[in-house]
Amino acid sequence: MVIFKNTDNEKLTLAPEGRVDTITAPELEKALKDSLDGIEALVFDFSKLEYISSAGLRVLLAAQKLMNKQGTMKIVNVSDAIMEVFEVTGFSDILTIE
């Protein structure tokens, strides 16, 4: 997995490419941990994400909990297949998906 990262003042955009699974989820977790300091708007761009498993959902949930304290979080460009994963798990109700 490659994660594209763009910081614009207090806004951070992360665009993971490929798969967020058991093996790669820790990388996404680390990318977040390293750069969330002082961030008020977190955006996940999923346009190049092909696959996300429960390991990735846990990272999103942790990020959402953190951002609830320090700002906003949204997910953009979600494919149908990944949207279904969010729906099945009830994540579509707790995440902001555009």
Added chain:
Amino acid sequence: MSIKLTGRIDSNNAAALEKEIYAKLDGSENELILDMEELEYISSAGLRVILRLKKDYPDIRIINVNSDVYEILEMTGFTEIVNVEKAYRTVSVEGCEEIGRGANGTIYRIDRDNVVKVYNDSGALEDIMHEREVAKLALILGIPTAISYDVVKVGDSYGSVFELLNARSFSQILDAEPEKLDWCVKEYVDMMKKIHSTEVPDGKLPDMRETALDWAKFVVDYLPEEAGKKLVSLVEAIPYDNHMIHGDYHTKNLEMTGDEVLIIDMDTLAVGHPIFELASIYNALIGYSEYDHDVFRQFQGFDRELGIEFWKRSLAAYLDTTCEAKLREVEDKARIIGYTRMIRRSIRRKGLETEKGRAEIELWKSELLELLENNDTLLFSISELDIEANKENLMIVQDFVEEKLSKIDCSPKIAMQINLAVEEIFVNIASYAYAPVKGNATVRVEVFDDPLSVTITFIDHGVQYDPLSKEDPDVTLSAEERGIGGLGIFMTKQIMDDIVYEYADGANTLTLKKNL
């Protein structure tokens, strides 16, 4: 006592001949041989003489019978009641091209259209008859092979002659035109599949498992006790299988004649699990020359590197997969039988008495011991992957499943859902089943028609655990209230159409079903 019969025997001279023969005998002879080398014709009157002789000399033998007289003896049923030996044509193989060398003999081309297989053992007539019988059986069962039409005398030994028009062996083709590798692999594997899908009536061919068990029991004496026991039990656990295996399936035994591919050298034909075939192929292409690379060309007649590539591609084509883990799994199982056979063979040929022999045996033995530690069965199935349950193997498992799905009509969305479920279950087993030690998981993919569906089965021998017993997370809670547990299993349950858990004989079995 040997009596020579000459010319013609019919009603005109039969009575006189009988008198003449009895005049030579005094009843004390313990054997009577009639040499028919110079006999041209024998009528029923003559045959009656022989019948009367047989009453007094039950062990009477008839030798050197030419083909005309043999035909009479055969037609009248004499070959069934009296021991009759044909006169064999003599053939020299001096200066002839050697086109194959098997366990029991060497094959030479005697002219453009004919080859002779010369048996090593001078008492080979029985072996020749055996090979003829099994080749006939194979032909009747639909395997394209050549059947010998004549038995000949070659020096002190015997040979059987086959017609092989303009034939080129796959070894020759690979040596002269290595670019035909893929074509050779395809024909080779097609033929192998045809052989392995052929059912043989019980008792018609030897059971390969019995033979392999003899190898294992021989090698046991040269292994540490535990390893030896395991080797024998692994072979014993292979069930009887009534499908044909060739037993010496290498590239010198496949012949291209015209546009037809024939398999020859049928004397090792047996029934058994295909792992035995793969073991002998591994030996021919890799194992046998693993220590001394130079013997490959002597034995197989083409380049060793190409031989290794031929093995890899043939195995992948035979198992119909490119999954490296699956290929390694089956190769390792084949190597267990393969090394066992070679160690025995080398020891019986006094390998322990030479430096090279000892080094070879040592190499095969160390490989065998390592393999015995890591394998708990020699069985394999092309729909199953047996792999260590650790997270690092996740991609391998998913690729294995995905490859199976790619062969059926399965939408990308459903493929991803199945992929997700595979991850959740496999990672669960990897994380909890055996911790803190390691263990294997079996992943099986099966496709069913009507309605079209796929099932993925996970089997592990770790702690008893039913993932379905886990309480579902409350998906209506807010982000703050939601925990991180149970999500994977919950998602799997949502995505799949049916999930069944069973625990029996120390094995957790979880079967996921998805309708397509």
